[in-house]
Amino acid sequence: MRTAWAKQRTAVFGAVVVLVTAGMTAYALSAIAENDRRTSKATDATTTSMTRVEQGPRILFRHTGRDADYGHVGAVSLSDPGGARALTDLSCDRVHARAGSVSCLATERGVVSRYRATDLATSSPGKAWREVDGIDLPGLPSRTRISPDGKLVSSTVFVNGDSYMVSGFSTRTVIRRIGGASYGNLEKFRLVIDGRRVAPVDRNIWGVTFADDDRTFYATVATGGRTYLARGDLAARSLTTVADHVECPSLSPDGTRIAFKEAVDDGTRWTPAVLDLATGERTVLTGETHSIDDQIEWLDDDTVLYGLAREDEPVSDVWALDTSATATPRVLIPEASSPAVLP
Template sequence: MRVRRLAVSVAAILVVIGGTAAYVMSAATDAKQPAGAEAVSQAKTGDLLFVDLAGGQNRVEKLAEGGARTPTDLACQRFYTSAGTSVCLKLSGPGPSYAAEISRDGKPVKTVPLPGIPSRAKVSKSGNIVSWTSFVTGDSYSVPGGFSTRTGFFDIRTGETVESIEHFAATVEGAPLTASDANYWGLTVGENDLTFYATLASGGFTWLVKGDLVSKSVTSLRRDAECPSLSPDGTKVAYKKRIGRLGPWDLAVLDLTTNEEKRLPGTAGIDDQTTWLSDTEVAFAAVPKDARLPAVHIAPADGSKPAEVLIPDATSPSPVT
């Protein structure tokens, strides 16, 4: 199903996004900061790729265990890699215009034009399914923020490209969703390359939904969950969740077996799709207190201690698998 499109200028969209970013930075500054956030953590995370923000070039760098950093030739707004498949959401031309560049074992496979500003990027554990989300210029769904997102995916095995999942059949709280304002973001795909989780928004509410890429359908699981990320073993989903109705987000982890939700300390101000470094540890980007740019943080998924900064002035953490 398609939504009604309202003419909105690119400038207006950027103002809204800028305001949202400023709000998140303010919220993160005011929130209680995690212990050790002033220094780089010495956690043993193994090799990690990330986007360096300090130089203004959005260069993808590699952090080796022990702290050594090595720049690559890639420049991306968002980046992710898994099992030899990488996706780089990047500026592709004037306008500005953007694209998702997909590679396999270092060789280009597909370039997918994006309808707006890059927001989220993921690759399934197998490396077979690449997904992305972008802010769409020229759309308005009459929801908080005044702009929409578009989520799509690419199957590297078949070449299937789905630029938007808005046409997927949705069942929300037991009833078919027929509203014209359905909006998705933050798609994360399971080990079987069929099952996925995402955020569905409609009528001012958000839901964590579980879906199927073949039947092209989704079913809601719970309200107030955004930007989900599935753990490597498929037993947990991490997502951002607002503190109060209009407060900043913090990070929560849902156990899919027990349906128990646990909020993680030291994560207030997050505005990111979490990365799982292992079945027990997550990484995400957030703006630390008194900082200008986001930093990559790490935290135990069981909430046993607060998050701490791993890489200052960085985003898009992605373990090398």
């Protein structure tokens, strides 16, 4: 009797396995087909939409919606930033763009993750982006910026292992000519702090922003527990401090002011602020009460943009804030980060 029951149980089990396997196979095939249909539909819509969006002024950004396009680069019309967005198949951790050039810092995940900076370009609005240059990165992507003429690009990453670090991360920042030579690690540049040439082993440099003369840039220099705004000269391979307590600078479109994040409340949070380069006057934008850990982007001469994560959600939004001291911030692009304005 046990043998007969065993045979019957084996037969029943085998039938269940066949049914479950068939069901799973059918579901998988259905899911694949549905995904292909959605991908094809999304690709068609994106191509048409991107062509339309790129015909005029726009904002490029990184999509942060909780969907299959998370991390993909998108664009919205500058005249309707909260409206319909176009999404591409380019995935980045950080992105920036200027004058037909795009910089994408990305993590290539695997058993051992790799990091890469890719430079892309387009010959004219609406045309496909093509890869023109790229380098492997020595650490986790943090910041990237392209010069106004689209010829220079900077990248900053977090690294570990520096001998002076007891714990945590330090940075590596390089500037390159897109499709050309690299100026190398900015820590190798001659450094002048408060009028005196120095060579501290603990220096860290990050957050490059470019002027429009193909030579001048600004960056944060940190050493000895202090942060400085430094003016860089690519031809002279030098960095000279011009102000202190400045992080992640961003030069205004007219070249007269620096937007940045300033540490407040004993360094427990950052608030957006603006520095007048001619007078040294600072305006702290107290209307923003959240901690802003981002490199600010200028929307125009009077408004700045930055990414801000939502509370208790893996989603961020791009906010806009007038540069008057007590202005109230507002969401400009929902489910977005890393904005780049292309007027």
